Structures are given as structure tokens and as C-alpha cells.
Amino acid sequence: MNKEQKYPLEYFDETLDINATENYDLTVEISEEGLTMAILDLLRGKYVMLRHYGFPDQGTDAIKSINDIVSSDDFLRKHYSKVIVITPELRSTIVPSPLFDPSLKNEYFNFNLTDSDITDVFSNTLSNPGASVLFSPLPGLSEILSATWPGVNPWHHIKPLLCHSFTSCRSSDDRYVHLHLEKSFITIIVIEKQKLLFCNNFKCSTPGDIGYYLFNVFDKIAMKNGDLLNVSGAIEPYGELHLSILNFTESIKFASPQMRYSLSYVFSELPLYRWLNLFTASSCE
Numbered sequence: 274m275n276k277e278q279k280y281p282l283e284y285f286d287e288t289l290d291i292n293a294t295e296n297y298d299l300t301v302e303i304s305e306e307g308l309t310m311a312i313l314d315l316l317r318g319k320y321v322m323l324r325h326y327g328f329p330d331q332g333t334d335a336i337k338s339i340n341d342i343v344s345s346d347d348f349l350r351k352h353y354s355k356v357i358v359i360t361p362e363l364r365s366t367i368v369p370s371p372l373f374d375p376s377l378k379n380e381y382f383n384f385n386l387t388d389s390d391i392t393d394v395f396s397n398t399l400s401n402p403g404a405s406v407l408f409s410p411l412p413g414l415s416e417i418l419s420a421t422w423p424g425v426n427p428w429h430h431i432k433p434l435l436c437h438s439f440t441s442c443r444s445s446d447d448r449y450v451h452l453h454l455e456k457s458f459i460t461i462i463v464i465e466k467q468k469l470l471f472c473n474n475f476k477c478s479t480p481g482d483i484g485y486y487l488f489n490v491f492d493k494i495a496m497k498n499g500d501l502l503n504v505s506g507a508i509e510p511y512g513e514l515h516l517s518i519l520n521f522t523e524s525i526k527f528a529s530p531q532m533r534y535s536l537s538y539v540f541s542e543l544p545l546y547r548w549l550n551l552f553t554a555s556s557c558e
Contacts, residue, residue, distance in 0.1 A: 286321035286537035305456035454506035480517035
């Protein structure tokens with residue numbers, strides 16, 4: 274295993290017991306940046322572990338890195354009460370429930386993403402709004418997932434992100450705007466009066482790209498400089514991206530997961546906005 278993959282980040286509660294995983298839920302997020310896992314102790318109703326493996330540079334084989342991690346990690350090889358796997362992916366499409374036929378998911382996906390001819394397409398049901406999100410993970414990833422956790426259908430990151438967004442604004446009809454950042458793309462969500470007005474992914478390689486898409490969305494919804502923007506994902510407070518976004522709105526909130534479970538005290542210094550989808554997932558069902 275590469276040195277970059279040896280537990281660069283780990284938080285765990287003293288109650289964590291590798292022999293008690295039958296009483297735990299496991300949530301795994303596999304993105305361009307790495308593989309992150311969180312363990313929820315169902316008996317105590319709290320998260321007791323987070324472990325993050327950063328992937329090596331882009332020149333390496335991502336699938337090989339994932340396979341090495343999954344096959345060697347002591348906790349990933351255990352049996353759990355439930356497993357959720359989140360796979361953030363730029364290429365996706367949302368189909369309203371009245372129009373969705375599961376047997377046609379490949380046709381929907383390839384019709385909306387006309388430059389593709391992908392057959393490995395997954396779907397997730399979105400309770401709010403009533404729709405399904407279709408996506409295709411990194412080639413080769415689905416084989417690893419099916420071999421490691423048979424019967425587990427991966428989730429697109431839109432599922433927990435929309436769950437968080439609707440939960441965050443459920444007590445108000447005010448407009449809710451959320452920016453989520455992955456390594457090479459962003460997701461922008463706009464909700465108003467409990468209705469989804471906008472949800473889309475955009476490929477971005479520089480802060481300027483992010484600013485371009487933000488400006489266009491803000492212009493369409495007539496967002497003012499002082500209106501609140503909720504952010505999550507791969508962004509550091511007062512880093513280059515944060516300072517760049519401040520040019521578009523002075524009011525930025527680093528979002529905390531909206532969940533029904535508690536967190537161990539060991540997570541008190543953890544930037545929860547970074548893994549918002551990971552900690553939100555178990556509260557979405």
C-alpha cells in the first residue's frame with residue numbers, strides 16, 4: 274500500500290470496538306480526493322469513528338488504490354448492520370418520479386448525457402423532490418463495491434446533499450442556496466418555499482470557473498451580495514476558494530450536517546462541512 278494511504282486522518286472514540294460491528298452502521302464516501310469512512314454506534318446513537326485515506330497523485334491508478342484500501346483496512350472488512358456507500362460524480366441526471374421507469378434508466382442517462390454510451394448506471398430515489406437521480410461511478414468501482422458489499426446500491430452525493438438542504442430550510446419559506454465542492458466539480462442547489470428551483474453539477478478546475486457558474490446562478494435568481502450562501506465540501510476557511518467566493522456574497526456559512534444522531538466528543542475539532550454528505554446519509558432513510 275502506498276504511504277499516502279496509511280491513515281493520514283483518523284478520529285475514534287474510546288468505546289469503538291472492532292468486534293462489535295454488528296451493532297454499527299458503516300458509511301463510506303469514495304471521491305476523487307480519497308476514501309473516507311464513518312462508523313455509527315447504533316446502541317449509543319452516536320458516531321464513534323472517522324478514517325480518511327487520501328489518494329496519491331492523479332498519475333496513479335485510482336481503482337487499484339481503492340481496491341488496496343478496501344482489501345487491507347481492518348474495519349472495512351467487517352460485517353455491519355448496514356452499509357451506505359456514497360460516490361460523488363459529476364455526470365448525473367435527475368428524472369421526475371412520474372416519468373421514471375427503472376427499466377429505462379440507461380436510456381434516460383445516455384439521452385441526457387449525449388456524449389456517453391454507459392451501461393453501468395445506478396439510480397437513487399429522492400424523496401424531496403419526488404424524483405430519481407441517475408449516475409455512473411468511476412469505471413471499475415462498481416465491481417469493487419459489489420464484491421465487498423454485495424447487494425449495496427451506491428448513492429450519488431446529490432441524495433444526502435438534497436436531504437440536508439431540505440432539512441435545513443424546512444421551517445422557513447426563505448430561499449436556501451447551497452454550494453458543494455468536490456475536487457474537480459461543484460454542485461449548486463437553490464430551494465425556495467420548500468420547492469427545488471435549481472440543482473446542477475459543473476466541472477471546475479480553478480476558482481475562476483467556480484466564480485463564473487456562481488455568478489450566472491446568482492444572476493438568474495437575483496441573489497444579492499448579503500444573501501446567505503451555505504457551503505460544504507473541499508473548501509478551507511479563508512483559503513483561496515473561500516476568498517474568491519466572498520467576491521460574490523459576503524455572507525457565507527460553512528454548513529454542519531443535519532442529522533438525528535450525535536457525535537463523539539473526539540469530533541469537536543473536525544471540519545464537519547467537509548464530510549457533510551458522509552454524516553448526513555444515515556439520517557436520509
